[in-house]
Amino acid sequence: MIAKRFRVPRWAVRRGPGLALVGAIAIAAAACGEPVEPTAQAQGERQEGPIVVDVAVATAAEELGRTYTGTTRPARQVSLRSQAEGRLLSLTRDVGDVVQQGQVVGSLDSVLLQSAVGEARAELAARQFEVAQAEAELADIRTSIEDARVRLQQASNDAQRLATLAAQGAVSAQEAEQAQTTVVTSSQALASSQEQVRTRQQAVAAAQQRVEAQRSILQETQQRLSFANLTASLSGVVLERVAEPGDLVLPGEAVLTLGDLSQVLVVIEVADSNLSEFSVGQSVQLVIDAFPSETFEGQVTRISPVADSTSRLLPIEITVANPGGRISSGLLARVTSTGSRTDGVVIPENALGQDETEDNQIFVVTDTDGTPVVEARTVQVGDRADGQVTILSGLTAGEQYVVRSSQPLESGQTVELSLTSEG
Structure with missing residues (x-):
């Protein structure tokens, strides 16, 4: 026998007393292919008495700091290009080797x-x-x-x-x-x-x-x-070896990529709504995964005025001193902003949409003659991060709101606060 497809009612999966048996009956009946209606007793348990809800108290949003990821790269990076045509006879430096400005690192056939x-x-x-x-x-x-x-x-x-x-x-x-x-x-x-x-x-x-x-x-x-002698144009390290001895090199073709690692740049991308967290000249703290036990200090040296056309994010350059060249190019870095004061309150993201048709709606609990009653309220939603959402308007600090309920709620409905509720 082929089992029929079924849909479990939303009320059957809500948590709360008296519904576990109803949900089990509905699921078992659907699995057997026979539609079964809840018993009158079960319906009475779902409909009679106030709905049990978990309630929390809205708190003001604190000063939030965000973490942005970026990659280290040399503060100065150049391509060593041939200025003449000829066959590459020798190339004495490889990736990671240190070079000094003016040092001969290769030669071309000069006949x-x-x-x-x-x-x-x-x-x-x-x-x-x-x-x-x-x-x-x-x-x-x-x-x-x-x-x-x-x-x-x-x-x-x-x-x-x-x-x-x-x-x-x-x-x-x-x-x-x-x-x-x-x-x-x-x-x-x-x-x-x-x-x-x-x-x-x-x-x-x-x-x-x-x-x-x-x-x-x-x-x-x-x-x-x-020009048959290829000389380094800066002091640093070899980042990439593009050509090999025996290759025919034309004027303008790259042979090596050199980088000055006395300072490194970390480029992060920030949304325009978070630009207030950074300013040119600002000191920021960052960590590099290659040095997990150390914290480095950098300085914001440039905020790009042009956002990426796809992501709509703005690049920000942070310069970090690198004495001895300890920090290599291409390492993952994490920059933590000092944060900015956000108006409004922060609530769990699952507190939104207790009504299936409204994703930006919450239920606020009010006291009516000593009886808790819920009121549906539309709110303006801000940033979402780590399961939390910022409410910019529609809810103020100190108000009680529903985090979870045992059944779907309606505005003006009487509820019962669970033992784990705040306030």
């Missing part, structure tokens, strides 16, 4: 880089020869200018003398005119030589600029040759 330096040197020598050649040509032109100036002066003197003799009739007018033509020709030769000087000066300047450009190229190739 191609050395060839580039040699080519740059040869090209620089060629450019310098061009400058020397242009300067020699300029010197020759300047010498020719002096010769042209002397010839012009001589032609001017001859023309003046022949012009005087022609006026006296000692020489013909034709000779005097030829002398004057010679003066004009010498003047043009001088002007041409001077123009050549300006042209050659510009050629020398251009050649000198090419020399400077080539000298910069040589310096650049020499600098790239120096």
Whole structure:
């Protein structure tokens, strides 16, 4: 025979006197496949008399401190990247090794880089020869200018003398005119030589600029040759070894990850509603699982203004001094806030929803002519943690409320306080 599916009534599982037998009968009957109604006697026991309830007294919320978890990491962390292309010949440091700033930790194959330096040197020598050649040509032109100036002066003197003799009739007018033509020709030769000087000066300047450009190229190739030696950019420890000897390394590729562990950062994520617990410069206490018997002191150094788009939590950075580098990277840390004063009261979370349809409702116990009566009240719920919930409004300190009841409650119902009730 296949057992029928059944649903146990809510009142059958409530704790209280007189219902254990009813619940047992209902469960047994359902298991046998026969619906059984509670007996009149059992119904009378459930309906007659006040409902037994456990009652507690609402107390004001104390100053609460929360614990946040984070992971340690170096205060400074950099990737040692290659600045040149080449095959990685050696890498002398591994994860956990200590390095000093400027220390050589690896090297690249430098054959191609050395060839580039040699080519740059040869090209620089060629450019310098061009400058020397242009300067020699300029010197020759300047010498020719002096010769042209002397010839012009001589032609001017001859023309003046022949012009005087022609006026006296000692020489013909034709000779005097030829002398004057010679003066004009010498003047043009001088002007041409001077123009050549300006042209050659510009050629020398251009050649000198090419020399400077080539000298910069040589310096650049020499600098790239120096990049064949990989040097640590900070003092710390090796956190990760990315490349291995024999790998072809391109410019910008990471080889090692280095971290400065003289200080460590612990990053925690905090809801915006709890940001008042932290401020920049605040001292906080934290424990690290790797050192369970020690308490460390840190300082809040940064509160991010941008929350995570998924969790809606804001990262907070806490800096912890780490003399001797005892605290490693990647350790679990627990930060306890000093807490903040919360208005309202704190009650057990299971006190909510005594009415199945209301999750933010509690039943408050009032005294009516010496008889305890329950009143349904809607409350504003705050933080929930460790089985406790903060009631922001709807319940005040000193009021009695129902923690548990033997049966479902209704507003205005008479109840009986259990022996374990407070107040």
